[in-house]
Amino acid sequence: MLMDNQVPPKKVPKFCSVRYGIAILLLFCNVVVMSQRVCISLTMIAMVNSTEPHGLSNISTKELQDNIKNPVYNWSPEIQGIILSSIFYGVLISQIPAGYLSGIYSLKKMIGFALFFSSLFTLLIPPVAELGETLVIVCRIIKGLFQGVTLTAQQIIWTKWAPPLEQGRLTSLSLSGLLLGPCVVMLMTGFICDSLGWPMVFYIFGAMGCVLSLLWFILYYEYPKDHPFISIGEKEYITSSLDQQDSSNSPSLPIKAMIKSPPLWVISLTNFAFFWTNSILSMYTPMFINFRFQINIRENGLLSSLPHLFAWIFAVLAGHMADVFLSKNILSLLTIRKLFTSLGLLLPAIFCLSLLYLSSSFHATMIFLTLANATGSFTMGGLLINVLDIAPRYYGFLKGVTNVIGLTGGLVSSTLTGMMLSQDSESSWFKIFFLMSAINVISQILYIIFAKAEVQDWAKERQNTYL
Numbered sequence: 001m002l003m004d005n006q007v008p009p010k011k012v013p014k015f016c017s018v019r020y021g022i023a024i025l026l027l028f029c030n031v032v033v034m035s036q037r038v039c040i041s042l043t044m045i046a047m048v049n050s051t052e053p054h055g056l057s058n059i060s061t062k063e064l065q066d067n068i069k070n071p072v073y074n075w076s077p078e079i080q081g082i083i084l085s086s087i088f089y090g091v092l093i094s095q096i097p098a099g100y101l102s103g104i105y106s107l108k109k110m111i112g113f114a115l116f117f118s119s120l121f122t123l124l125i126p127p128v129a130e131l132g133e134t135l136v137i138v139c140r141i142i143k144g145l146f147q148g149v150t151l152t153a154q155q156i157i158w159t160k161w162a163p164p165l166e167q168g169r170l171t172s173l174s175l176s177g178l179l180l181g182p183c184v185v186m187l188m189t190g191f192i193c194d195s196l197g198w199p200m201v202f203y204i205f206g207a208m209g210c211v212l213s214l215l216w217f218i219l220y221y222e223y224p225k226d227h228p229f230i231s232i233g234e235k236e237y238i239t240s241s242l243d244q245q246d247s248s249n250s251p252s253l254p255i256k257a258m259i260k261s262p263p264l265w266v267i268s269l270t271n272f273a274f275f276w277t278n279s280i281l282s283m284y285t286p287m288f289i290n291f292r293f294q295i296n297i298r299e300n301g302l303l304s305s306l307p308h309l310f311a312w313i314f315a316v317l318a319g320h321m322a323d324v325f326l327s328k329n330i331l332s333l334l335t336i337r338k339l340f341t342s343l344g345l346l347l348p349a350i351f352c353l354s355l356l357y358l359s360s361s362f363h364a365t366m367i368f369l370t371l372a373n374a375t376g377s378f379t380m381g382g383l384l385i386n387v388l389d390i391a392p393r394y395y396g397f398l399k400g401v402t403n404v405i406g407l408t409g410g411l412v413s414s415t416l417t418g419m420m421l422s423q424d425s426e427s428s429w430f431k432i433f434f435l436m437s438a439i440n441v442i443s444q445i446l447y448i449i450f451a452k453a454e455v456q457d458w459a460k461e462r463q464n465t466y467l
Contacts, residue, residue, distance in 0.1 A: 017231075017234050018224070018227055018229060018230040018231075018234060019161050019162065019166075019170065019224075019234065019238065020170070020173070021219075022157065022161055022174075022220065023170045023173045023174045024173070024174075025215070025216065025219060025220065026154055026157070026174035026177065027173060027174050027176060027177035027180070028177065028212060029111070029115060029150065029154070029177065029212060029216065030151075030154075030174065030175065030176075030177025030178045030180075030181060031177040031180050031181040031184055032115070032119070032181070032205065032208050032209045032212050033115070033118060033147050033150055033151065033177075033178075033181065033209070034177065034178050034179075034180075034181025034182055034185070034282075035181045035182075035184055035185040035205045035208075036118060036119065036122040036143070036147070036202075036205050036206065036209060037087055037143075037144075037147060037181075038181065038182045038185050038186075038282055038283065039185045039189050039201050039202065039205055040083065040084065040125070040140075041084060041282070041283045041284070041285070041286050041287075042185070042186060042189040042190065042193070042286045042297065042300065042301055042304065043189060043193060043198040043201050043202075044080055044083075044084070044286075044287075045286060045287075045290060045297055045300065046070050046072075046193045046198045046297055047070075047071070047072065047073055047075070047129070047198055048072065048073055048074070048075045048080065070193065070197045070198050070199075071129070071130065071199075073129065073133070075133055076422065077418055077419075077421050077422040078418055078419060078422050079133050080418055081414065081415055081417060081418010081419060081421070081422075082137060082415065082418065083133060083136055083137055083140065084283050084284075084414050084418065085279075085283075085410075085411055085414035085415040085418065086136075086137040086140045086141050086144070087140040087141065087143060087144035087147070088144060088279070088407050088410050088411035088414065089141045089144060089411065090140070090141040090142060090143060090144020090145040090146075090147070090148060091144040091145070091147055091148035091151070091407050092144075092148070092403075092404055092407040092408060092411060093144075093145060093148070094144070094145045094146075094148030094149050094152070095148050095152055095400040095401070095403040095404045095407065096397070096400040096401055096404055097400070098110070098148055098149040098152040098153055098400055099152050099153075099156075099396045099397045099398070099399050099400020099401070099403070100396065100397050100400065101153075102152065102153040102156040102396045103156065103396040103397070106222065107153050107154070107156060107157060107220075107222060108216070108217065108220050108221070108222060110149055110153045111149070111150050111153050111154055111216060111220075112213050112216045112217045112220075113213075114146040114147070114149035114150040114153070115146070115150050115209055115212060115213040115216060116209070116210060116213040117143075117146040118143050118146040118147050118150065118209060119205075119206045119207070119208075119209025119210045119212075119213065120206070120210070121139050121140075121142055121143035121146070122143060122202050122205055122206035122209065123202060123203060123206035123207070124139055125139060125140075125202045126198075126199035126202050126203070148403075148407075151178075151403075152396070152399060152400050152403060153396075154174065155171070155175075155395070155396075155399055156395065156396045156399075157174075158170055158171055158174075158388075159242075159388075159392065159395055159396075160222070160223055160224070160242070161224060161238060162238075163237065163238055163241035163242070164241055164242075165241075165323060165326065165327050166323060167323075167385065167388060168319045168320075168322040168323040168326070168380075168381055168385060169316075169319040169320045169322075169323045170319075171319060171380070171384075171385050172315050172316060172318055172319020172320070172322075172380040172381065172385075173316055173319060175315065175380060175384070176312050176315035176316050176319075176377075176380070177312075179308055179311040179312040179315050179377060180308070180309075180312035181308075182282050182304075182305075182308040182311075183305045183306075183307075183308030183309040183311070183312060184305075185201075185205070186285075186286070186301045186302075186304035186305035186308060187301060187302065187305040188201075188204075188301070189201050189301050190297045190298040190299070190300060190301020190302060191298055191301065192204065193297050193298075193301075194296075194297060194298045224238045224239060225239065253394065253397060254458045254459075257456075257457075257458030258394075258398070258401075258458065261390075261456060261458065262450040263386075263390050263450060263451055263452040263456065264387075264390065264391075264398065264402075264456075265450070266446050266447050266449075266450040266451055267383055267386050267387055267390075267402055267447075267451070268401070268402045268405040268406070269405070269443050269446060269447075270341060270345065270379075270383045270443045270444070270446075270447045271383065271384075271402045271403065271405055271406030271409070272405050272406050272408065272409035272439075272443070273345060273409065273439045273440050273442075273443035273444075274344065274345070274376065274379050274383065274384070274406060274409075275406040275407055275408075275409040275410035275413075276409035276410060276412070276413040276436060276439055276440075277345075277348050277349075277352075277376060277413075277436050277439075277440060278376060278410065279409070279410035279411075279413050279414045280413050280414065280417055280432065280436060281307070281348070281372060281373050281376070282308070282373075283414055283417075284414075284417055284421075285304045285307060285308075285369065285373070286300050286301070286304045287421070288369070288429065289303050289304055289369075291429070292365055293362065293365075303366065306366065306370050307369050307370040307372070307373030307374065308373060310370050310371075310373065310374035311373045311374045311376065311377045312377070313374070314374045314375065314377035314378065315377035315380045318340055318344075318377055318378045318379075318380040318381040318382075319380050319381055321381060322336050322340060322380075322381030322382075332453075333389060333453040333454075334451065334452065334453035334454075336381065336382070336453075337381075337382045337383070337385075337386050337389065337451060337453050338382070338447065338448055338451055339382070340378045340379065340380070340381035340382030340383075341378075341379055341382030341383045341386075341444065341447050341451070342382075342444050342447070342448065343375060343378035343382075344375065344376050344377065344378035344379030344380075344382055344383070345376075345379070345440040345441070345443060345444040345447075346440065346441065346444055347371070347372075347375035347376075347378070348372045348373075348375055348376045348436075348440065349436065349437035349440040349441060350437075351368045351369075351371040351372035351375065352368075352372045352433040352436060352437055353433060353434070353437055354368045355368045355369060355372065355433065356429070356430055356433055383447065383451075386451065386453065387399055387402055389452075389453045389454070389455070390452055390453070390454070390455060390456050390459060391455065391456060391458075391459035392455065392459070393459055394459060409439075413436070417432055420432055
């Protein structure tokens, strides 16, 4: 946050700037990471005899069962749910260590090597699938470990590269790749499965990740002062902006004060709700479309990509709008965080319930499914950046902590959804969406009551009582 007696430094153009180039590079990294994570949601339809309980035939896979390029396995809905959610175990385990170490070690090396090894284990999925579902689960857990490092460490970049008044749009631009990734993978996977076979999906996205990790090592530098291609004006703009922040580092963590902090707890709770909803909508959209319309895998991929495309657009807009409201003093920072968090939690709940009661036609179903996915992106201007407001000095560590709690929600929701779908599918979708909506509404109410947007006392430099 800017000090009261200081004037924000003069801005420099964004077009062709290095900081926005880094944001776009991270966007592509996140597209690949999410493609590697989510592609199995659609390939699962081609990989198994059925995604329906009790061995019901699956129209989408019948066309592929005689194709030698598409091996078919006998995995139950419960096993499918475990495979889909297994990656969250790895991501969850790596969050706190990655958040803490990102403040100590080179982000260039952490992100570059993590992206490479995530890609390597993506390439291993087809051969290990031949050896059994257990090895697929293990492979996805290990891949999750490296993806967790990538996703957590990259957010520390903006404590070094983002001027305060641009943190929202730079963060949302880079993180929007997490939403564009599922769109890309759904769009491409159906065609790849149909023409080349589902194993090629993993080979293609794995190879893309290896290439991108090489580009990361070449193009990224730790600090603006070290970058060989940054202009003098942009370098001065970034460094002078960040000099005005309370950003001094401390090796000690005020653990007791953190545990007693209601704003930190409510951020963690809303992260739990966000990941709960996002995991269901990103991983089970193809299965929901297949359940409703019984269409082939190519058409399923096209339809599944639409919600994620609009989610990406909404994410970029959310970050931009949040920064505009702040820079023009239209709304206070706290009001902005509460507004965007409320929109990102309540609107998906409303549209998911609409899927149950108002989606009698194909078009209505796709409209509500798209809006449920897209409106969740409003959290990019709210809770997903709120930790940086209340404790910029401990952002890496606390982002890891809040992500652990959030990813627990994603892990539980994806596993529970798979178990529910092993029973009667129609009634299961009612239970899934009602539970999701209840969690979102409760979290949103608590966020409105307890959220803060100013640096907390325990996060300021004068704090001396540490555990």
